[in-house]
Amino acid sequence: MINGIWLFFVAFGIGYSALAGNIDQVTSSILKGAELGVGVSLGLISILVFWLGIVKIAEKAGLIDKLSILLSPIAKFLFPEIPKNHPAMGYILSNMSANMLGIGNAATPLGLKAMEELQKLNKNKEVASKAMCTLLALNTSSITLIPTTIIGLRLKFESADPTEIVFTTIFATLISTFVAISVDKYYRRKERHIY
Amino acid sequence: MFDSIAIISTWAIPSIVVGIPLYAYFIKKIPVYETFIEGAKSGFTTAITIMPHLVGMMVAITIFRESGALDFFLRLVEPILAPLMIPKEVFPLGILRPISGSAALGFTTDILNTYGPDSLIGRIASTVQGSTDTTLYVLTVYFGSVGVKKIRYALKVGLLADLGGFLAAVYICVLVFGGQ
Numbered sequence: 001m002i003n004g005i006w007l008f009f010v011a012f013g014i015g016y017s018a019l020a021g022n023i024d025q026v027t028s029s030i031l032k033g034a035e036l037g038v039g040v041s042l043g044l045i046s047i048l049v050f051w052l053g054i055v056k057i058a059e060k061a062g063l064i065d066k067l068s069i070l071l072s073p074i075a076k077f078l079f080p081e082i083p084k085n086h087p088a089m090g091y092i093l094s095n096m097s098a099n100m101l102g103i104g105n106a107a108t109p110l111g112l113k114a115m116e117e118l119q120k121l122n123k124n125k126e127v128a129s130k131a132m133c134t135l136l137a138l139n140t141s142s143i144t145l146i147p148t149t150i151i152g153l154r155l156k157f158e159s160a161d162p163t164e165i166v167f168t169t170i171f172a173t174l175i176s177t178f179v180a181i182s183v184d185k186y187y188r189r190k191e192r193h194i195y
Numbered sequence: 196m197f198d199s200i201a202i203i204s205t206w207a208i209p210s211i212v213v214g215i216p217l218y219a220y221f222i223k224k225i226p227v228y229e230t231f232i233e234g235a236k237s238g239f240t241t242a243i244t245i246m247p248h249l250v251g252m253m254v255a256i257t258i259f260r261e262s263g264a265l266d267f268f269l270r271l272v273e274p275i276l277a278p279l280m281i282p283k284e285v286f287p288l289g290i291l292r293p294i295s296g297s298a299a300l301g302f303t304t305d306i307l308n309t310y311g312p313d314s315l316i317g318r319i320a321s322t323v324q325g326s327t328d329t330t331l332y333v334l335t336v337y338f339g340s341v342g343v344k345k346i347r348y349a350l351k352v353g354l355l356a357d358l359g360g361f362l363a364a365v366y367i368c369v370l371v372f373g374g375q
Contacts, residue, residue, distance in 0.1 A: 005291070010258060013259035013261075013262040014258060020263050022263070030257070033256065034254050037249035037254070040253075041243065042242070044242045045238060050235065054215055055234060056234020057215050057219045058215045063215065063218070126343060126345060128345060133349045133352065139328065140334070141328070141356035146207075147325030149325075150325040153300075153307060153321070157312045163208050165318055168322040168367045169325035169326045169364075170326075171367045173327075180352055180359075183351070184348075187347075191348070
């Protein structure tokens with residue numbers, strides 16, 4: 001799908017340029033875009049390096065485990081079919097915690113481990129279980145507390161207040177998580193017959 | 196109320212940055228500086244990994260915008276978006292966000308570069324980018340990793356959550372920053 005989108009931007013853009021009579025601008029657009037791409041990723045190094053350092057301290061200090069314990073009542077409500085003390089629950093909780101801290105690269109391996117454990121509980125291996133759908137719902141609605149990348153991006157473009165969007169981001173993330181959980185619960189009831 | 200929101204936004208990060216190392220050092224006896232360096236190293240790889248994605252997407256988006264093709268599309272959708280109070284400039288971001296993380300990041304970069312990070316549109320784009328996720332990517336990777344072929348209602352749930360998050364981002368920003 002991403003191939004189609006990319007090709008569409010390039011082909012339609014250049015085609016439109018030709019029709020609009022500004023085809024001479026294409027070369028400068030390519031340079032400008034490429035330069036911006038490099039500049040932005042280099043600009044992000046500063047904040048990513050700093051933030052991943054802080055998160056490492058949090059991880060070693062056991063704060064991710066602490067967050068997991070805090071989240072466990074929520075997880076029991078969301079995943080009623082997972083047996084007590086099953087390893088899947090541990091991975092789900094650490095995945096949720098890592099997502100909340102905005103460390104996507106740490107959250108993904110944990111989420112994949114959770115999927116693996118859920119697959120062991122799954123009766124029909126080709127069909128997603130309810131717990132899997134719930135895990136995905138939580139992941140795609142991404143409860144994020146610290147939007148690191150976007151703060152870095154705002155710094156790069158010299159925002160007067162790069163962190164002013166933290167509150168609005170948390171608000172929007174709560175709404176999307178609320179929608180995800182509600183829709184998930186609705187489908188769980190509707191498709192009662194499948195485990 | 197919005198004053199306290201501004202205070203929370205301003206204080207959230209400084210509190211975390213001082214709180215975590217203090218707790219780690221005094222309660223858990225962790226060598227904080229060395230641990231910081233250990234984690235910080237992975238920041239380079241993350242930033243460099245996204246560079247090819249950003250260059251590829253930024254070139255495509257810049258061509259698309261500077262040719263006038265983007266304006267052409269935005270004029271088409273404007274009549275639908277105006278009554279919903281959704282600025283037409285952020286509409287493509289709402290479409291791209293669930294499909295591709297790098298495309299969305301490229302588009303947000305383009306918006307911040309064109310309109311400035313402190314414009315209403317820049318703030319909305321920042322909030323959308325921070326609060327939603329690449330649903331299609333997550334679904335593909337997670338289900339792909341265990342060989343699940345029938346994903347049932349997972350896609351619908353993910354896309355509806357994205358829609359909810361997008362609308363929430365637009366309206367909270369209009370409410371908080373709209374008057375400025």
